[in-house]
Amino acid sequence: MVQKKKRLVIRSIILAILVAAIAYTVYVTATKDPNKVIKAGDSAPNFVLTDLDGKKHQLSDYKGQGVLLNFWGTWCPPCKEEMPALNNAYAKYKDQNVQVISINIAQSNFEVQNFVDEYKLNFPMTIDRSKSVMRAYNVDQLPATFLINKEGKITEIITHGITETQFEQYMESIKPQ
Structure with a gap:
């Protein structure tokens, strides 16, 4: 009992x-509070991230320039494929008021630095440790690329790998006239 x-x-x-x-x-x-879905025409959410060299990148500091945000991971095959193309496009457009901010999703400095060294990348490489920027941009698959015009508006969102020719076309589209 x-x-x-x-x-x-x-x-x-x-x-x-x-x-x-x-x-x-x-x-x-x-x-x-549901996340607002980001779409072309919206203002790009501001953020501050630090790159591998310790330099802070705040999106609002680039107002008046075109910005290409590229979310990626070292484990992502399409990300690996597009990195050399992005690097070449960056070299071509960096002096034409088109910035590239690459945003790694929460990996270690060691992993990201090894990737940068292996692919000999020259553009700013930041790490979104808390995934807060990823959430602000509603990124749910990698790679994800956001084109932002000089007014700070998102003009296009690309959620697949990009070729060098396509990167150049996209950068040309956000280049301030």
């Missing part, structure tokens, strides 16, 4: 915990 009471008490406690967990999940889901 005592054993049955103990089991009943334990089962009741477990059931109460499960009900509380479900209620909490429903409450959080119902009251959470």
